[in-house]
Amino acid sequence: MRTSQRRYALRRRVLFSLPSVLMILFIAGCSKLPDLPSAKVTTVASGLMAPMGIETDWHGNIWVAETGTAHNDGKVVVIVPGSDKNATATYDAIINLSSITNALSGEVEGPAHMLFDNGILYILAGDFLYTADVSSFRPGDPAIDATTLSHEDIGSYVRSLNIVTPNDSHPYNLTKGPGGDIYIADAGANAIIQRKKAGDYSVFAQFPDFPNPTSVGPPYIQRVPTGIIFNGNGFLVSTLTGFPFLKGEAVIYRVSMAGKISVYKKNLTTLTDIAPGNFFGEAVLHFANFGATDFEPNTGSLLLTNGLTTKTIADGLNMPAGLKQTNHKSWYVTSLADGTLLEISYTGGGN
Template identity: 60%
Template sequence: MKTFLQSASRLQLPWLYVTCIALLSFSLGCNKVPDNLPTLHITTVASGLVSPMGLETDAGGNIWICETGTAAHDGKVVVVTPSGEVYDAIVNLASINNAVSGEVEGPAHLLLDKGVLHVLAGNYLYNINVSNFKPGDTPIDASTLPYEDIGSFVLSYPFVNNAHDTHPYNLTKGPEGDLYIADAGANAVLHRKGANQYTVLAELPNVANPTPIGSPEIQCVPTGIMYDGRDFLVTTLTGFPFPTGSALIYKISMSGSVSVYQDGLTTLVDIAEGHSLGHLVLQHATFGLKGFEPNSGALVWANGKTIRQLAGGLNIPVGLKQVNIRTWYITSLGDGTLLKAAYY
C-alpha cells in the first residue's frame, strides 16, 4: 500500500482540540474555518481501476465503485474490500456516447439503501438487490436486469436552459425516502417519487463567463448532491472553459427554490457531509491550455461563508464518500486509484 502525507497546516493540533475550536467558532457566529487544521494522511487503498467514478460504502466496510466503460454497454461496478482486493460486482451496465458532447457516459454514481444499489449509468437508473452479494461472488449481469429510462423523461421536458441534453450523474435520498438526481446535461435536479415517476424539482441557471473564451454565459453542470437536513446542496462543475472561481454550491429547498449557498469555487464534482468545520467539496482540477491539469484537484472545506483547502495535489478526482467525521474515500480518475483520506 503506497502512503504519502499531505498537510493542511504546519501546526499539528489534536483532533478534539480542533473540533472544540470549530464548535466554539460557529457558536460565536464567526463562520470561519480555522487556520490551523490537523494533518491529513492520504493512502492508496486500491489501484488499477478503469475510469473510476462515484463510490459508496456498505456496513462491512466494502467500497462499491462505478467504472465508466467504453461506450459499448460495458460499464461496471466493482467492490473493493477493506484490505484492497478488487472484485467485479455488476457488469454490462449501460455505457454510451453522449448524443450532444460525444463523451463516454457509463456508470457515474450510486447509492446503497436497504440492500438495494441504485446505479446511474448512461441515461438509466438501475435498482439492484445486492443484499446477498459477497466480494468474490459471480458478478451480476446487468444486461438481464430492468432499468428506468431517465433520459427519455428529461429529453421530453421543456427546460429553459437545457441544450436538449441529459446526463443523470449523481443522486441522494430526500427526507421522505425519495431519490433526487442531479442531471449534469439538463442542468436540473430531478425528483423520483417512485418507479418511473419523475418530476423536475429545480432547473439551475447559467452562470456568467468571466473569460473572453466562449459564450458570455456557460452552463452550471450540477454534479454532487446531498440533503443537509433542511435543503439540498448541489455542487457545480461549470461548462467550458471551466473558469477558476466560477463554480457554485447551490441551495435548493424542498419546494424547488434555488439560491447560492457558496461561490468562489472551481470545478466541483462532489460533496460530503463534513462536520463542524463545514462540508467537504471535491475540486476536479484547474483547466489549462492542454485541458484539465493533472494533480490540481483538491479537498476543500466550505461552510457557506469561507473556503479553506484541506488537501491539494489530487489527480483528477471525481468521487467523494464520507465514512465518519475524520475519514473519506476519494476516486482518482487520473490515477485509476481509490484513496483514503483520514485524520489519525
C-alpha cells in the same frame, strides 16, 4: 430535595452545559474555519477503469463505479480493504452497465454515482437508473449481469421536457430525501429531478446559465450540477460549470424543500462532488484547474467549507471525481485520471 440542593443541582447543569452551548454558538456564528491538521493520502486500490462514484456497505466493503469505454461495458466493483488499508482485493459486482457516448459532447457516459438504501443499490449509468438488490451479495460471488436488472430511462424523460439548450441529459448523481424520494442531479439538463417512484418524475429545481465574462467559449456558461446531499432541511449541490471552466466560477447551491435555489458558497472551481465533512462544514472535491487546452494534472483538491470560508484538506490530487465520507476525519476519493481509490484522513488532532 431541599430548595438549596435543587438550586445547586440546577446551577451545576447550567454551568456544565455552557461549554457545549458556547461551542454550538461558535460553530453557528463563526465564519473562520479552524486550522486543519495535515492529511494523509493512501492509495487503497489501483488499476480501476475510470472510477467515479463510491459507496460503502455495512461490512466495510467499498463499491466503486467504473465508467467503461462507451460499449455498454460499465461496471461496479467491490473492494475489500485489507487490515492495513493497503492489501486489498477487488471483485466485479455488476457488469454490462450502460456506457455510451453522449451525442452532444462526445464524452463517455457510463456508471457515475450510486446510492445504497437498505440492501438496494441504485446506480446511474448512461441514461438509466438501475436497481440492484445486493443484500445477499458477497465479494467473490458471480457478478450480476446488468441486463437482468430493473432500470428506468431517466435521460429520455428529461430530454422530452426540452428544458435546456441544446437539449441534453446526463443523470449523474443522486441522494435520498424525505419520504424516500430520490433526487437526481442531471449534469446535462442542469436540473434536479425528483423521483417519487419508478415512472413518477418531476423537475425539482433548475440552475440557470450565467454570462461568460471572457471572449473564450460560448456567451453563456452552464452551471452543471455534479454532487447532491440532503442536510436535513434541504439540499446542497456542487457544480462544475461548463467550458471554459473558469477559475472561481463554481458554486455550491442550497436548494430548499420547495425547490428554491440560493448560493451557499461561491468563488470555487470545477467541483465534482460533495459529502458531509464534520461539524465545521462540508467536504467538496475540486476537480482540476483548466489550462490552455485541457485540465491540468495533479491540480485537484479535497476542501472543507462552511459556506463562508474554505480550507484545503488535501491537494495535488489527479482529477478526483467521487467522494464518500467514512467518518469526520476520513474520506474515500476516486482519481479519474490515475484509476485509483484513495483514502484521505487527518493524521493528527482536530475535528
